[in-house]
Amino acid sequence: MPMLRRPALERYVQTRFGPTARLLSYGVIGKESSKGEQKRYGYGTPVKLTFRVGRLVQSAVLETMKPGPFGHEHMADRAQAILWDYDSYGRLSHHVKALDVGAFDANQALFSLAEAREFFVLNEWTDGESYHVDLARLAKGGRLRKLDRQRTVALARYLAQIHAKKRRAADLYKRRLRELIGHGECIMGLTDSYPKRCGFITGDLLRTVEEACNQWRWRLRDKVNRLSQVHGDFHPYNVLFRTGADFAVLDRSRGEWGEPADDVTAMTINYLLNSLISRGKLQGSFEILFRLFWDTYVEVSGDKEVTETAAPFFAFRGLVVASPLWYPNLSIDIRRSLFRFIENVLDVPRFEPELVNEYCGL
Template sequence: MHIERKYIEDYVKKRFGKNYEVEEFSPIGSGAHGMGYRLHLRTPEGLKKFVIKDLRGEGLGHDYPSDRAAIFLWDKDYYSLLPHHVKAIDVIEQSHDNTLHSMTTGKEYYLLMEEATGVDYFKDLEEMAEKKHLDSVDEEKIRKLVEYLAMIHKVKKESKNLYWRKLRDTIGHGECLMGVFDTYPDGTLSYKEMAEIEKMCIDKRAELKPLYKRLCQIHGDFHPGNILFQDDGNFLLLDRSRGPWGDAADDVTALTINYVFYGVNHRGKLYGAYEEAMELFFNYYIELTGDEEIYFVVPLFFAFRGVVVANPVFYPDVTKENRHKLFNFIRGVLRDDRFYLKKVNDYING
């Protein structure tokens, strides 16, 4: 972090008023989590002393600016609620031009984005239910989706920390495996059964940690509801999530778990067009990328995505028997030495 004195002076005038003057602005030093500045202000009430601190990126969940902003916004809300704790006065945003702005005037936050229209990929999945084979339109769409993923996954980044974070978040993040389990109604799966799956995922994470060179650009939530096909056959994407970097297996499983889910939900197994879609997706992806290693990585991500589609809160119409088969699939892929396309129904049957 670097803040120039002229920008802090401008900020002070905007935030506190023209009667406030900067008496002292100097670096304090750095520690394990970051560095800080001493800020002393001359005010109508006398000298007031403050500290500005930052958080160092890369590690401890502080990797992205949005991580650090979330922590500071929490600090602003809750420091003053604990007796004998110093008060947080403001959260300061540093813009690309290095100017400083307060970002704590709001009580809630919203995202303004472009409107997108189209037909989501759920429609295609529903229509596959009665098909013995994929038709040419199905195949073309799958190839376009695979080609897109192969393209974005070519963008690599060197960071052991970010790869390990993706593995960790896939298990422990509030939107991922453990967080989704915590939304399950009691009785869906026993706490012991949930813990067994969580433990297998932790063991799988240990196996995958040496593969940090796989870190690449990802979408992060490449599921059917976030894929909108247009009249011309092209598509738009919604809701990129949980970090721009991860493993290609995250995107691949986010979509392909749905071939398993729809097959199980309709007939208790992977069959017909769903089976062909699963095979086409993986085989074409390997053909384009040469990434045979992905078969060793997808089990962890299939476990997370399987827990999502087995959630009765999200999918209440799934029968108890079929939900049990989805849990079989999760356990099966985690217990195997790698994922095998030809064994999907073996996983499902337990």
């Protein structure tokens, strides 16, 4: 919770409203004080500030948001809501005006973000080559190298390592399952992005997939002890290999914690996709790597239950790679195999890696 200190508040008021501004009092509404004491307030507790700018005395309410369920677990959740408040309040008739939007730094100083329009993140540079280059080489008939196996093992071991970090937060696990279905980047966002009709892919088919995934959400929602550290978007374009099996990962997404099956399916669906494109089924080098990844992950993590939670995450990743928006050049036969895979995986209680071609109807 923030520590509100009079000097920090006064510096903030002067920065925002001009050097002549003077803080007169601050505190919980109805309990304001002009004393210079330090006060600690819980996030979500409105604090009234009264200050003078020249001859004008005015008041404002400093509001924060309390961490908690209903989509407010992460700092980014709360930032999103507060930025929306500042952007939207002034556009509604009779609504009180938002005078500023800002943040606390590590030293509890306040600073304004009112001039912000869009946000960015500046990442360090790292050398390397995207893992999709390896898969493209194999899809073109390249020889399966010892290094290909080593890299697959390294990726599976990496996931087992990060997934070993657990967190007790039942509401957060349920939230991540809820977001899997309804988030704009996940299942419903994807189904809404499909054209009205794309060959055999109709609205009825997409609705059936959504409904089956929601049934899986109810099946999984009590497995809260599975909440683990995750990457969140662990596909080949987000892995850069350097020398040998040394690699870096990019662009983790949608939260620090989640269901381990999300990461495992995100990578392994790409072995299936590339094999369907190059061979019409899962076989050869891609079948070897697919099975090697699953076997290594289960052995190192000890997580045999992951095959019982994989189905809706495979559906999500399957909707991505079958999408005419993201993969416009796939043949209708490959899309059909992917949708058979989605439907059949959703229809069984446990995913069996050795049955992939059966799931695809091949």
